[in-house]
Every structure is written in structure tokens, then in C-alpha cells.
Amino acid sequence: MTGSQAPKPITGRKVLAMLIAFFGVVIGVNLVMMRFAIQTLPGTEVDSAYSASLAYEKQITAARDQNARNWKVDAHVERSGQGGATLQIEARDSSGRPISGLKFHGRFERPTDRRADLPVPLAEVGIGIYRGSALAIAPGQWDLVLEGASAGQRLFLSKNRVLLN
Incomplete structure (x- = not known):
């Protein structure tokens, strides 16, 4: 007879460790990607959409004047x-x-x-x-x-x- 060992049974502790490791990696990668996304965020096109909308009529008038020149x-x-x-x-x-x-x-x-x-x-x-x-x-x-x-x-x-x- 050869001395082959029987496979070790999967216990509740092994399953728990695998689940914690899996979700730890997923959460860790998400946190790193979120940090990179926030650091490289270029910002908004305008600081206040309301102020930009109020100035829109003046921009239209200025564009018409420029075209007339x-x-x-x-x-x-x-x-x-x-x-x-x-x-x-x-x-x-x-x-x-x-x-x-x-x-x-x-x-x-x-x-x-x-x-x-x-x-x-x-x-x-x-x-x-x-x-x-x-x-x-x-x-x-x-x-x-x-x-x-x-x-x-x-x-x-x-x-x-x-x-x-």
C-alpha cells in the first residue's frame, strides 16, 4: 500500500477565511480605484450653473456683436x-x-x-x-x-x- 493521504476536509473556518480574503481584496481594489478617481477629477466646467445661465444673454449679445464686426x-x-x-x-x-x-x-x-x-x-x-x-x-x-x-x-x-x- 502506498501512503496517500486523504484530502483535508473544508471546514467552516476555511470557508470564512476564504470569504474574508475575497471580499477584502474586492473592497481594497475599490478603495484604491476610488482614491485615484477622486485625485484625478478635473472639476466642473463652471462653478455655478445659475450664474452661468444669468450671463448667457450677455454672451449671446457679445457673439452677435463679434459677428457684426x-x-x-x-x-x-x-x-x-x-x-x-x-x-x-x-x-x-x-x-x-x-x-x-x-x-x-x-x-x-x-x-x-x-x-x-x-x-x-x-x-x-x-x-x-x-x-x-x-x-x-x-x-x-x-x-x-x-x-x-x-x-x-x-x-x-x-x-x-x-x-x-
């Missing part, structure tokens, strides 16, 4: 070798003359994470030509937001998706 604003983004980018804007009025004296603001916004938004200060370097640089900007999809103002009043707003390599 019929300005042509061209933006060009050029990547540098060190991971930065140069933003150049050329602004022309409805008759094609350069628009000078505006205060332009540029901003690269990450569509998925507001915390990565990057303002680009723009200065007028020629008649109707505005330029600014971002020292370090990650590759990927960005929303390029351009705002032009004069005497504290916004006259131009544009938001376009760009892909930076």
Missing part, C-alpha cells in the same frame, strides 16, 4: 525643440486692415483637465500682430482660447481645438 483673426502655433510653443495672432478688420491696440489673451486649455490650463501672455509685436510663448506645454489635444479686448470690453472670443506634437 466680421474680424478675421488667424492664429499660428509653432512648437520649439525644448517642448515650448510660440503663439502668433494676426488680427484684421472687415476691410482687411490690421487691428492695432487690442489687448489679446491666449490660453491653452486641456479638454480633460482644467488644472493643466496654461495662459500665454501676448504682446503686440507689429501692427495687428500679437505674439507670446509658453515655455513648456505637453503634447496632445488642447483648446486654444483667444480673447481680444479694448478698454476693458471683450470684443473677440475664439475657442478652437488644436493638436500639438
